Amino acid sequence: MSQALAADGVHVRAPGKLNLFFEVGGVQEDGYHDVASAYQAVSLFEDVWATPSEEFTIAISGTVDVADVPADDRNLAVRAARLLAQRIGYTGGVHLDVVKHVPVAGGMGGGSADAAAALVACDALWGADLGVSELHKLASRLGADVPFALMGGTAIGTGRGDQLSPALAKGRFDWVVVPSHAGLSTPEVYAHLDELRARPDIRGGAGVPEVEPGVLQALRAGDPVALAEHTRNDLQVAALSLRPELREALELGESSGALAGLVSGSGPTLAFLTADPESALELQVTLSAAGLEALHVHGPVAGARIAA
Template sequence: MSHAVVDGRVHVRAPGKLNLFFEVGDAQDDGYHEVASAYQAVSLYEDLWAEGADEFTVSISGSVDVSGVPADDRNLALRAARLVAQRIGHTGGAHLEIVKHVPVAGGMGGGSADAAAALVACDALWGADLGSAQLHQLAARLGADVPFSLMGGTAIGTGRGDQLSPALAKGRFDWVVVPSEAGLSTPEVYAHLDALRTRPDIVSA
């Protein structure tokens, strides 16, 4: 992931992802599930611009339906910006402009990509120079998929999905993605899986 600075604004582009393999274990004490996954970044991107401001605000638009994306403190990108500010002791805020192209609530990591982009953008905006290790730590605090969104490429993820090992991928792969008219909430999907696993008539899920 790279960034560019134009007229005092930092622009970062972050890719969506596919899970080529996904195995889900039991829920842990922190509420997350143990997973094993093969992550693949795709050429479907989120664009984020960050500029200095007195408060933390976000505007959201895009080529996909963004009506369900929160523009308050539930927004992962805003939370990411606040985390960077807290880490470096920055007392100001930032305005984030997000243009989304990854389907919302489609399991392709659009919100995680926004958060990763915000980490990189605010790090550059405020000259924090936190480095990849510290940014990864902040990413892991935001969500299970944010560390991969920060890394990109192809990787094997374990733990919550945040323990990543880069994987070699050769050649070109083309994917056909057909969005549904209705999205799925990740917490609700995991909760349904947990409920299914308690049913005696289901051997495995």
């Protein structure tokens, strides 16, 4: 079916994310892992404009290196648009203009944010009005991080990471993010974690993953000091093994005022939790002086939303 367009064009903004806590279970028969994660959407956004077109096309630009981002049907945003069109029986296409600010292949969910933005934009453009629940179902079919990019805020993810429960987070948490110009493959990081866990000196993978209660308590209290005591990422050991040069930057941040430092998701982006905006600015200056790209972001922020 062909539906009347709701607008000549729709602009949607969707956030990147940090994993404040990430516990990875053992590898399953299908090669995947159950996880328990505390996600927080942060103020580093992807912008997607959807405009009418007979075909499904995409153009990609941004303040980050987009050379390795596919500009065809392999792109998650295009897949999201096609999935929505199939769901509502829409027979036309869409042109997506994607402006990226989240590091590519950096463990911050930039591609997932693009997909979430494309779902919201096309839903509005095509007048589908599917509602949050239906968009969430579609998002779950596109990848574990896409539903959270729709939701935003702070949430606990279980299962493959896409079974989301909102988490109360009081106040604001300030982070300094250090991107890397060379990305890491998420499947490669998981596979390497499995290899490392075969060794007797690397623990983990037993039992059902769960987020530590101290994480939830710190979020509810709006206490970055308490959160720093509990933040953890099981993928960090694998990411640092694959990219050992990240250790130096991690140690610099932790010794320069950060409450805690960790690899974001599957990496290689590093995230440093700070006490307040002033501390974040000081750390950003220190890391920048050391020749590192450092970005001050804060969370939680809203998920994919139509922008003016």
